[in-house]
C-alpha cells in the first residue's frame with residue numbers, strides 16, 4: 001500500500017548465521033503505537049539448533065586463554081562503541097525511552113559491561129590450603145559450566161543483555177540468549193557486530209520470541225545447566241518450576257518496591273532532583289527506581305511542595321526531543337496497568353498531587369496513540385495500599401511522612417521486596433545505622449545509581465536470588481572444584 005513503511009524483519013542468530021523463522025510477532029514503536037518490526041516467534045526447534053551450535057563451539061571457546069577471550073571482548077566493546085549512535089537510536093525507538101538516555105546510559109553501559117569483564121577475567125585467583133602434617137595441598141579451580149541460558153527484560157534491553165553475555169563468555173561459556181520480544185532490535189544489531197568483533201560462530205546465539213514458547217524451551221532444555229534471568233517475580237517462579245527437575249543453576253534479578261528515606265537534616269538541594277530522577281528515570285521502568293518516599297514530618301510540607309514543582313519540570317516528550325526527560329512506556333498493556341494503580345489509589349482516598357488526571361499532556365498528532373503518561377505523585381496513601389506494596393514499574397511514586405528512625409525502618413522493610421533504597425541525611429552515624437537495618441541488597445546514601453560493578457548487585461526477599469558483579473558473576477558462570485594433592 002502507498003505510504004506503508006517497510007517493517008524491520010529480525011532473524012535468529014544461530015551458529016554465526018542469521019536464520020528466518022516460520023512465524024513472527026508484531027513489535028511496536030511505543031511512541032506511536034505502530035507496528036514497525038517483526039520478531040521471530042521461535043520455539044523448541046530453534047532452541048535445539050542453538051544448543052547444537054553452542055555445544056559445538058564450547059570446546060574451542062572454553063580452551064582459549066583468558067587473555068584471548070579478553071581481547072575478543074574488548075573488540076566487542078570497540079564495535080559497540082563505534083555503533084553507539086545507531087544503537088541508541090534503535091533502543092529509543094524500540095523501548096520508548098528518550099534518545100538522550102539511550103545515548104548516555106544504555107549503550108555506554110553496554111560497552112562498559114564488555115570492557116569490565118574483559119579486564120576482570122585476567123585477575124581472578126583461586127584458593128589453596130596446606131596440610132603439611134598429612135602431606136596434602138588443596139586448591140580450587142573454576143571452569144565454565146557449558147551453555148548458559150540468558151533471559152533479559154524490556155526495560156534496559158541491551159544494557160541488561162550484555163550484563164549477562166559479557167561475563168558468561170568471558171569465563172569460557174557459550175550462550176543462548178532470549179531478549180524480551182518487546183525489545184529485540186538492539187540484540188539483533190549486536191549479533192551483526194559479533195562477527196566483526198571476532199566472536200567465533202556458536203559462542204553467542206540469540207533466539208527471539210515469547211517467554212512461554214521459546215523462553216520455556218530454553219529453560220527446560222537438559223543441555224542448558226544454568227539460567228540467568230532478569231524480570232518479574234511471576235516469571236521467575238515459572239522458570240524455577242521448569243528448571244527444578246534439571247537442578248539448574250539460577251540467577252534471578254527481579255523487581256523492587258524501593259524506598260527513599262529523607263530525614264529532616266537531608267540536603268534538599270541535592271535530594272529533590274536526585275529523587276525525581278530515581279522515581280521517573282526511564283519512565284520509572286528500572287527495578288532500582290524509587291516508588292515510596294518517606295519524609296520526616298518536620299520537613300514534609302516543604303519537601304512535597306518542592307518535589308511536586310520539580311516533578312512538573314520532568315518533561316514528557318517524544319523520545320527524540322532533546323528536552324524530554326521521559327518518553328513512552330513500553331506497551332499499551334503496561335500503560336493501562338500503571339494507570340490502574342492510580343485509579344486504585346484514588347478509590348482508596350489518596351490524593352494525586354501532579355501528573356495523571358491532574359496535569360495536561362500535550363503531544364504531536366502522530367504520537368497521540370503512543371504509550372505516554374505524566375510522572376505522577378501520590379500522597380495521603382496508606383502503607384497497606386497496593387501502590388505502597390506492589391511493583392508498579394512506571395512513573396508513579398508515593399510520598400508519605402514519618403516521625404522516627406525506628407518507625408521508618410520498620411515501614412520501609414514492610415514489603416515483600418528487598419532490592420534497593422536511598423537514605424538522605426547529613427548525619428553519617430545515622431546513614432550507616434539505617435543502611436545496615438534496611439532489607440535491601442543495595443543502599444545508596446545521599447545519591448542514587450552510582451554503580452560499582454566490582455561489588456555484588458542484587459536483592460533479597462522477593463527481589464531475587466543471587467548477585468551479579470565481578471566475583472559474583474564469575475562464581476555464577478563457573479563451577480568451582482576443590483582438588484587435593486597428597487605428596
Ligand SMILES: NC(=O)C1=CN([C@@H]2O[C@H](COP(=O)(O)OP(=O)(O)OC[C@H]3O[C@@H](n4cnc5c(N)ncnc54)[C@H](O)[C@@H]3O)[C@@H](O)[C@H]2O)C=CC1
Nearest residue numbers: 152153179180211212215216231232235238254255287393
Ligand atoms: N528488571 C525488572 O525488575 C523487571 C521487572 N518487570 C516486572 O515484570 C512485569 C511484567 O513485565 P514482563 O515483560 O511481562 O516481564 P517478564 O518477566 O515476563 O519478561 C522478562 C523476560 O522473561 C521472558 N519470559 C516471560 N515469561 C517467560 C517464561 N514463562 N519462561 C521463560 N521466559 C519468560 C520474557 O520474554 C522476557 O524476555 C513488569 O510490569 C514489571 O513489574 C519487568 C521487566 C523488568
Ligand SMILES: N/C(=C\C=C\C(=O)O)C(=O)O
Nearest residue numbers: 155230253286287288451
Ligand atoms: N536489573 C535492572 C537494573 C540493573 C542496573 C544495573 O545493573 O546497573 C533492572 O532494571 O531490572
